[in-house]
Amino acid sequence: MPFSSLPTRLADWPALFPASGLLRLGAQGAEPVASLPDHAGILVLMGRPLAVSELAPLAARLGQAPVTLPPFNVAGVEVLVLLTAGFDEALGEWLKAQEWSLDAAYVRALPDLAEPGLLLMDMDSTAIQIECIDEIARLAGVGEQVAAVTAAAMQGKLEFCDSLRNRVALLKDADAGILEQVVDLMPLMPGLEILVARLKQAGWKVAIASGGFTRFAGHLQQTLGLDHIEANNLVVRDGRLTGEVDGRIVDGKVKAQTLLDLKVRYGIADHQTVAIGDGANDLPMLANAALGLALHAKPIVRQQAQVAIARLDLEAALCLLEAGSRLAALRG
Incomplete structure (x- = not known):
């Protein structure tokens, strides 16, 4: 997952995304994805700002080529969503134990604001x-x-x-x-x-x-x-x-x-x-x-x-x- 091949500022990432709004971050760099793939895990990274340089340890832990959505901003917080084909419970525990400047959530599903909740x-x-x-x-x-x-x-x-x-x-x-x-x-x-x-x-x-x-x-x-x-x-x-x-x-x-x-x-x-x-x-x-x-x-x-x-x-x-x-x- 070569974050080193991507812009160091998350704000510069959206220009890389195709019309589908999805990129796969693989060993050879980022490549477009035509449609939302099947996925078992949703990894949400949040920071103010979200420093790409801090994600290297996470890249090593993932050990696969996740698909990402274009980053977005909520109330001054930069957000990056990564989709993983499988769900690794150990990754969720590892994320909770990290001492870094960002917050992360690794879940199987998320509620939708467009539905009653x-x-x-x-x-x-x-x-x-x-x-x-x-x-x-x-x-x-x-x-x-x-x-x-x-x-x-x-x-x-x-x-x-x-x-x-x-x-x-x-x-x-x-x-x-x-x-x-x-x-x-x-x-x-x-x-x-x-x-x-x-x-x-x-x-x-x-x-x-x-x-x-x-x-x-x-x-x-x-x-x-x-x-x-x-x-x-x-x-x-x-x-x-x-x-x-x-x-x-x-x-x-x-x-x-x-x-x-x-x-x-x-x-x-x-x-x-x-x-x-x-x-x-x-x-x-x-x-x-x-x-x-x-x-x-x-x-x-x-x-x-x-x-x-x-x-x-x-x-x-x-x-x-x-x-x-x-x-x-x-x-x-």
């Missing part, structure tokens, strides 16, 4: 950049104690429901006004707004399933026009937190069930479901989706998820969905 996201450290309970605890003066339990729970070292109850108990008697302070300072994950806007434009359903709290998930629902939220209810009495959670706790099982329930409610095909999360309690949800993305995830999640995004933010999900749409268009 469903995206279900975790909230804390996924849709937003913070863990809300840690911020509440910091303002309540018990930040270190709560943060330590949060970290252990997200790494899968503690059972989530028990860990949440223990953390919430530490907030007893805190002024409920703290919740509004956290809402006012809640930073969105980069790429969230453009991702949601594009999906809504395409007629997709977008929802949150969070082990966090309804006050914050509800704010996102109102601000972004989300179709559904599933989160925990903090009990407030006389203007203070009671240190309790009302109703069932949204743990990994509930998140996974939420994906299944929403899929049925909205009539979404199995292959059109996407889930994004970062913690151990997101793994069942990620496993239930056709495309499960670990975003800036804990090691256990990065290892087990179908795709791990480490450098980009939520715009990576949009890159993958755009890649799926372009492939679907080529299939006709």
